Amino acid sequence: MDLNTIEAVVPTADPARWRPGDAWLAGGTVLFSYGSDTLRRLLDLGRAGWEPVTVSDDGIDLAATCTIATLYRLPDSPGLAGRWPALELVRPCCDSFVASFKIWNMSTVGGNICTSLPAGPMTSLCAGLDGVAAILSPDGTRRALPVAQLVTGDGSNVLEPGELLRSIRLPAHALAARTAFRRLSLSNLGRSGVLLIGRLDAGGGFVLTVTASTKRPVQLRFGAAAAPGPRDLAEALDAAIEPALYHDDIHGLPAWRRDMTYRLAEEIRAELLSERSA
Numbered sequence: 001m002d003l004n005t006i007e008a009v010v011p012t013a014d015p016a017r018w019r020p021g022d023a024w025l026a027g028g029t030v031l032f033s034y035g036s037d038t039l040r041r042l043l044d045l046g047r048a049g050w051e052p053v054t055v056s057d058d059g060i061d062l063a064a065t066c067t068i069a070t071l072y073r074l075p076d077s078p079g080l081a082g083r084w085p086a087l088e089l090v091r092p093c094c095d096s097f098v099a100s101f102k103i104w105n106m107s108t109v110g111g112n113i114c115t116s117l118p119a120g121p122m123t124s125l126c127a128g129l130d131g132v133a134a135i136l137s138p139d140g141t142r143r144a145l146p147v148a149q150l151v152t153g154d155g156s157n158v159l160e161p162g163e164l165l166r167s168i169r170l171p172a173h174a175l176a177a178r179t180a181f182r183r184l185s186l187s188n189l190g191r192s193g194v195l196l197i198g199r200l201d202a203g204g205g206f207v208l209t210v211t212a213s214t215k216r217p218v219q220l221r222f223g224a225a226a227a228p229g230p231r232d233l234a235e236a237l238d239a240a241i242e243p244a245l246y247h248d249d250i251h252g253l254p255a256w257r258r259d260m261t262y263r264l265a266e267e268i269r270a271e272l273l274s275e276r277s278a
């Protein structure tokens with residue numbers, strides 16, 4: 001779609017250059033699909049030159065500009081195969097996009113998180129793995145924020161005007177965890193209606209991240225000494241998700257999303273904690 005109000009496309013990744021009427025341009029699959037009549041300039045991250053993926057003993061840094069296609073190849077990268085069990089989440093999350101060739105090759109991890117749709121699979125992946133976002137501000141400061149707290153609602157997030165999502169750190173402790181993934185959609189190739197990720201950390205802690213069914217990510221955490229049974233888990237979901245937080249759009253009614261959240265959460269609990277329960 002043409003953006004008729006755009007006066008300039010500026011290749012930059014410097015937040016100091018941001019001014020009202022600007023938008024960061026990553027893959028452009030949202031900006032050029034939905035349009036805007038208020039934007040004046042696009043600040044093009046395409047030539048930022050950020051390394052898409054950086055691996056260290058502390059974990060993995062994903063540049064905001066890392067494309068879905070690049071991320072999909074990550075589990076097969078030299079030295080990574082078999083190193084971190086939680087990398088098995090990468091492909092199901094990428095596959096959760098309703099992805100055309102364009103989306104797959106152009107859209108970015110950061111663009112997906114900043115779009116902040118409930119069904120944003122990069123939000124699911126990064127929140128589920130305790131990802132921490134590095135955010136650069138126009139005033140030159142930098143802050144870090146868990147991805148689970150960055151997205152605050154359907155299409156809303158905590159980013160202030162001009163703030164730039166630079167990268168997401170996936171910490172080694174989460175990458176070393178055993179994980180379970182569940183996703184449901186109303187149709188085979190439909191947008192996610194429910195997407196849950198469970199994690200059993202090396203220390204025995206259990207973390208459940210609910211996305212897609214809720215307007216923003218919801219995380220439940222249980223210490224090693226407090227592994228939940230079915231009733232505990234249901235009560236924790238009751239407490240964490242008020243009815244109005246279930247998302248309501250063409251991809252699923254809130255009542256269905258709620259029911260499926262409880263069902264998939266229990267499946268994940270049983271899968272990851274069954275040995276312990278026994």
Ligand SMILES: Cc1cc2nc3c(=O)[nH]c(=O)nc-3n(C[C@H](O)[C@H](O)[C@H](O)COP(=O)(O)OP(=O)(O)OC[C@H]3O[C@@H](n4cnc5c(N)ncnc54)[C@H](O)[C@@H]3O)c2cc1C
Nearest residue numbers: 024026027028029030031098107108110111112114120165
């Ligand atoms: C056919 C189709 C199917 C789709 N399916 C899905 C789906 O299943 N799930 C889903 O979540 N989305 C879906 N989308 C929406 C969209 O394609 C994705 O959310 C995509 O990941 C957005 O990434 P992008 O890099 O193209 O973002 P862009 O279009 O470049 O940017 C999107 C927004 O994020 C801002 N932004 C981008 N990068 C940054 C950054 N680093 N820092 C700060 N702000 C930034 C931009 O200014 C803009 O407001 C779909 C779109 C289409 C057209």
